[in-house]
Amino acid sequence: MPEVLKAPLVVEFPFTRSLGPVQSAFLTGLRERVVLGVRTTDDRTLVPPVEYDPVTAEELRDLVEVAPTGTVTTWAWNHEPRRGQPLDTPFAWVLVRLDGADTALLHALDAPGPDAVHTGLRVRVRWAQERTGAITDIACFEPYDGDPAQPGGHSGRFEDMVTGIVAPARLDYTYSPGRAQSAYINALADRRNVGERCPSCRKVYVPPRGACPTCGVATSEQVEVGPHGTVTTFCIVNIKAKNLDIEVPYVYGHIALDGAGLALHGRIAGIPYDQVRMGLRVEPVWTEGARFPDHYRPTGEPDADYDTYRELL
Amino acid sequence: MTREIAVVAFAQTDHQRTSDDRSEVEMLMPVLHEVLDRTGLKTADIGFTCSGSSDYLAGRAFSFTLALDGVGAWPPISESHVEMDGAWALYEAWTKLLTGDADTALVYAYGKSSPGSLRDVLTRQLDPYYVAPLWPDSIALAALQAQALIDAGETDEPELATIAARSRATDNPHAQLRGPVPQGDYRVRPLRTGDCPPIGDGAAAVILAAGDRARDLCARPAWIRGIDHRIEAHSLGVRDLTDSPSTRLAAEKAGAFERPVDTAELHAPFTAQEVVLRKALRLDDSVRVNPSGGALAANPVMAAGLIRIGEAADRIHLGESDRALGHATSGPCLQQNLVAVLEGDPR
Ligand SMILES: [Zn+2]
Numbered sequence: 001m002p003e004v005l006k007a008p009l010v011v012e013f014p015f016t017r018s019l020g021p022v023q024s025a026f027l028t029g030l031r032e033r034v035v036l037g038v039r040t041t042d043d044r045t046l047v048p049p050v051e052y053d054p055v056t057a058e059e060l061r062d063l064v065e066v067a068p069t070g071t072v073t074t075w076a077w078n079h080e081p082r083r084g085q086p087l088d089t090p091f092a093w094v095l096v097r098l099d100g101a102d103t104a105l106l107h108a109l110d111a112p113g114p115d116a117v118h119t120g121l122r123v124r125v126r127w128a129q130e131r132t133g134a135i136t137d138i139a140c141f142e143p144y145d146g147d148p149a150q151p152g153g154h155s156g157r158f159e160d161m162v163t164g165i166v167a168p169a170r171l172d173y174t175y176s177p178g179r180a181q182s183a184y185i186n187a188l189a190d191r192r193n194v195g196e197r198c199p200s201c202r203k204v205y206v207p208p209r210g211a212c213p214t215c216g217v218a219t220s221e222q223v224e225v226g227p228h229g230t231v232t233t234f235c236i237v238n239i240k241a242k243n244l245d246i247e248v249p250y251v252y253g254h255i256a257l258d259g260a261g262l263a264l265h266g267r268i269a270g271i272p273y274d275q276v277r278m279g280l281r282v283e284p285v286w287t288e289g290a291r292f293p294d295h296y297r298p299t300g301e302p303d304a305d306y307d308t309y310r311e312l313l
Numbered sequence: 314m315t316r317e318i319a320v321v322a323f324a325q326t327d328h329q330r331t332s333d334d335r336s337e338v339e340m341l342m343p344v345l346h347e348v349l350d351r352t353g354l355k356t357a358d359i360g361f362t363c364s365g366s367s368d369y370l371a372g373r374a375f376s377f378t379l380a381l382d383g384v385g386a387w388p389p390i391s392e393s394h395v396e397m398d399g400a401w402a403l404y405e406a407w408t409k410l411l412t413g414d415a416d417t418a419l420v421y422a423y424g425k426s427s428p429g430s431l432r433d434v435l436t437r438q439l440d441p442y443y444v445a446p447l448w449p450d451s452i453a454l455a456a457l458q459a460q461a462l463i464d465a466g467e468t469d470e471p472e473l474a475t476i477a478a479r480s481r482a483t484d485n486p487h488a489q490l491r492g493p494v495p496q497g498d499y500r501v502r503p504l505r506t507g508d509c510p511p512i513g514d515g516a517a518a519v520i521l522a523a524g525d526r527a528r529d530l531c532a533r534p535a536w537i538r539g540i541d542h543r544i545e546a547h548s549l550g551v552r553d554l555t556d557s558p559s560t561r562l563a564a565e566k567a568g569a570f571e572r573p574v575d576t577a578e579l580h581a582p583f584t585a586q587e588v589v590l591r592k593a594l595r596l597d598d599s600v601r602v603n604p605s606g607g608a609l610a611a612n613p614v615m616a617a618g619l620i621r622i623g624e625a626a627d628r629i630h631l632g633e634s635d636r637a638l639g640h641a642t643s644g645p646c647l648q649q650n651l652v653a654v655l656e657g658d659p660r
Contacts, residue, residue: 106549
């Protein structure tokens with residue numbers, strides 16, 4: 001078996017999220033160095049605040065200011081900070097119950113080492129230099145041996161409320177396509193199209209994914225298909241995609257390579273877009289160094305008879 | 314009269330650190346064939362198919378649709394998917410069978426954790442406003458729970474090491490970690506390497522059947538006497554991390570407390586979580602807990618909970634248990650919990 005193919009795959013997305021009235025007030029408050037909680041009907045104060053009571057599901061809107069000082073309720077020493085975490089030096093994860101709150105907030109605690117941390121430790125907020133209205137406006141907590149700070153009685157109404165956050169996320173993967181697709185991609189490097197035949201229904205899948213979706217069994221027998229094929233259906237693309245270096249209009253089609261049991265996708269060129277038709281015989285055009293055909297062009301053969309590809313539509 | 318529904322077959326892969334020579338469907342398909350072979354059923358005989366998996370593990374949208382190739386989804390089948398552990402897919406299939414819409418169901422789940430960094434990937438299931446922007450990883454959150462238990466005097470590090478050692482002293486041939494495994498250094502204190510589950514790839518499948526159909530397909534069906542799942546507040550600071558009221562409530566609703574169980578398969582990815590679950594489920598030393606090794610021996614994410622129910626059912630199939638409990642969890646610090654109570658016919 002040839003070497004397993006691998007490639008980096010980065011999934012990155014800036015999630016833009018809107019805030020309801022409670023989250024908006026809380027995050028705007030952080031921007032202004034004010035910590036807000038929300039009061040429940042049984043007079044508990046939840047920090048961070050939520051819009052609905054986790055016990056009764058009642059809507060909550062009664063914002064109250066709490067102190068930026070508090071007590072650690074549990075902790076965990078993180079000696080190897082990971083990307084995106086609040087501090088890049090060893091720190092403690094902490095749940096902190098702020099003075100005036102009945103629930104705890106998760107954040108980081110900057111401390112010299114695990115021996116300096118314990119449940120019950122008094123801490124205070126260390127504000128970020130630049131604050132935008134996000135949980136990261138709290139840079140972290142730090143140990144604090146003074147008196148509880150007195151909250152200012154803020155109403156939760158600010159000018160210029162934060163109404164949304166952008167939460168960027170990035171995850172890194174090493175993608176492996178598996179046995180069947182590796183064989184397909186390796187064959188493409190030699191400009192060959194290799195499918196796999198289902199041992200049960202004899203259909204040839206290209207690209208192969210390792211299984212016949214009709215029979216639910218592994219496909220195994222490799223079959224070379226093409227290089228010529230037949231256009232089974234197509235569409236004319238009139239809108240230019242971002243970062244795509246192809247003039248519109250162009251034609252995107254389904255192409256049944258000779259010997260294949262289903263059609264694959266490809267761009268059709270080398271012919272005016274309005275002359276592409278079902279049954280057109282085409283062949284792949286490779287460009288230097290490419291790992292897959294750039295497009296398909298007419299071979300000049302007579303059009304295929306409809307009956308030869310009707311099952312592949 | 315409600316229908317009697319049973320787990321009649323169970324299969325799982327050998328769980329491994331990596332399976333980069335196989336795609337998801339290539340990893341899953343042998344398990345599907347094995348579980349069908351156990352019953353003699355073919356794909357066309359299955360009334361309902363339901364699966365559990367996560368796009369965030371695969372790093373691709375709608376990744377479960379590719380796995381469907383291994384089921385034989387043409388001509389069209391009745392199918393559903395949960396973006397969760399397969400135990401919740403089993404719950405959906407169970408309700409489908411209860412309605413009488415189907416007599417048999419295939420439930421499968423799979424997870425390939427190896428392509429990504431699981432600790433980071435799992436941060437994306439957290440509250441996106443207050444928590445996820447801080448990227449607290451799965452071990453960190455479990456460590457907060459462990460410290461809370463230690464502070465409450467409910468466990469200590471030596472007891473956690475005992476749970477780790479007992480779990481991996483299993484003879485389960487599918488387990489990723491077996492035999493003596495050093496506790497190792499702190500990953501996030503107070504949790505050491507040994508307190509954490511292995512990261513790995515794997516898949517599992519079960520077949521459910523109703524009434525006489527179950528008796529036809531299995532010599533000793535594992536009847537689902539009750540199944541229930543409950544969830545707790547998503548904010549960690551609202552919860553008492555030393556307890557699991559959602560597990561207790563799910564167990565009560567599933568009938569777990571009506572009579573003692575002899576076996577319990579608990580989905581506790583971290584040692585300290587077994588302490589919480591034993592208390593919530595009122596399991597004393599007379600109950601065999603995790604003879605399979607549990608999630609500390611193999612933790613294919615999205616399949617590990619379904620495997621607990623499958624392992625519990627298999628003890629009944631083999632006559633080693635008469636009344637077994639299967640538990641699955643999802644989310645940080647045991648946020649969501651499912652409990653199934655399984656029984657064999659009297660002997
Ligand atoms: Zn086939």
